[in-house]
Amino acid sequence: MDQRTLGTAGPTVGAIGLGCMSFSGFYGATDEAASHRTLAAAHDLGVTHLDTALIYGQGQSEEIIGRFLKAHPGRRFSIATKGGIVLQPARHFDNSENRLREQLEGSLRRLGVEHIDLYYVHRREQERPIEEVAGTLAKFVEEGKIGGIGFSEIAPASLVRAAAVHPVAAVQSEYSLWTRLPELGLIDACARVGAAFVAFSPLARGMFADRMPTRDDFGPQDFRYNTPRFVEPNFSFNRAIVQRFNAYAASQGVAPASMALAWVLAQAPHILAIPGTRSAEHLVQNAASGTLALSADQLSEIDRLLPRGFAHGDRYSDQQIVGIERYC
Template identity: 40%
Template sequence: MKTRMLGGLEVSAIGLGCMGMSQNYGPADRGESIASIHRSLDLGMTFLDSSDMYGVSSVSGMGHNEELIGEAIAGRRDGVTIATKFGIKGWSKDGSFVLDSSPAYAKQACEASLRRLKTDVIDLYYLHRRDRSMPIEEIIGGMAELVTEGKVRHIGLSEVNEDTLRRAHATYPLAALESEYSLFARHNEPAILPACLELGIGLVAFSPLGRGMLTGTVRTLEGLSDDDYRHTDPRFQGDNLVRNLALFDRIQDFAKEAGATTGQIALAWLLAKNEHIVPIPGTKRVRYVEENAAAADVALTAAQVGELDALVPGDAVSGDRYPEGIMRTIDA
């Protein structure tokens, strides 16, 4: 597995998103989840992504995902790059997140994450969502203190706008911005991506497989568990789903000609966009870990990237990225 740079942090070119092992996509088998992390490390996908809130929306509970990772990497910590997040404390009655970006909470949350991960330092610590009632400079100042104290190596932000990104980076250098980016989520391309490249900030692309839609594994909501997030995802509802699956079919035809799976094409497209973009496809199954890792060997030409851009234009996908309540919490 090749590596890429996120600011001053070297990571595997493709990472592993671990959220689904704890919430959002139906039940997960603990043994299979741990086996998936082990297989990811064996294949060189050593960049693991988590958050302290992964588990809070399920029976697993707050911190479940970090505890799982801590168990899985026991004895292998030196070969792993850990990214985790803070800032979301739970859910409000209107379906939005309860946020706390304060320096005091950052310190409290970081200490708890270190305990659950069974490590003495976090390689990349993100603010999961910004509390817009507080100046970003104050938030970043609190996160920078964690670096000074040796508890965190690098800091980053998630789902913020260009102005917030620039102000934050001017306060303390950011290694990465984590944001949704895929063939089905192109909102970063006009302003955020160019700003990242200008400032030397890496872009970590979450949901690079369109929450399963770009793999072809989800063509209907039937059969998904009742607590599966996609029951509330606007892009999987009614006419939106029909239109989006028609777009997927275009990619499927392209993939057949290229001799790869649609998921591998979606990841290879991101890798070809820029050398400082790192996709973190999420899975809880070994077979998909192996398929995702193989995407690093799928090399797309500039012409093929342009063809995919034309097949799925930025404004072609139907539906918001999140339900209304969550959209309100995004600093967009």
């Protein structure tokens, strides 16, 4: 698999990582045995970077990873997790040193490790200067608790301010063939400051899978149930457009997931992708994109089939988007 670096100081990991949000049932019911099979397959396929967070099942995803690592001490991953969101008594953001330290210590305990390679602020607390937050994360680096600092869903201007305090290893944002906002400055800003850009939901929350989801697949607890792009009539419009891409991928002898991920990686050499899956079988397709080089003709045809802005509906509802920095 193609190898890419999380920031200028490493570590070097496979260009395709594994997003572990689905381990906590975010997209429907799952079980720990299936998650452990997925982790075992990831290791065997060269998928060496895991991405999780405190709020994925309120620590459940971290605990599942921690139990796998304990049971398989020879299998090592580069792990990223996230803090800064507080769910009780009401969801809000707290980037204070005390809160981040408390959450980091909890993540270390659940993962069963003494050091985390990359620690993100999951959502920025707007009332607190980002320079202060970067300084807090820098303390964790100095203490040996984390290897690098990161931010999720921040604006390019915020990244530049944070990087002036301490090198930022990575910024993660949603990026895929149907979510192109990071092209308006964030990917370039990451390159300027030496940060990796980590694309989450690079398969459009399942739209580029072999079997495209239907509305019947979304139970009330599924994140997509009330997300505008998955609500009618938007969903039917989007399915029809994406089906053209899926047919093209098949005509090229490539799984849609592999082609969609290869497209993401082709956009810049500092981009990594962290598709999530509960299935070891789907992971094989994801990992295959780490060695798939798309031709200029293929990239041109993909842009024709799925031009910027093709998706109907916003990527988040008004409630879901709270805390994400908008910059264009």
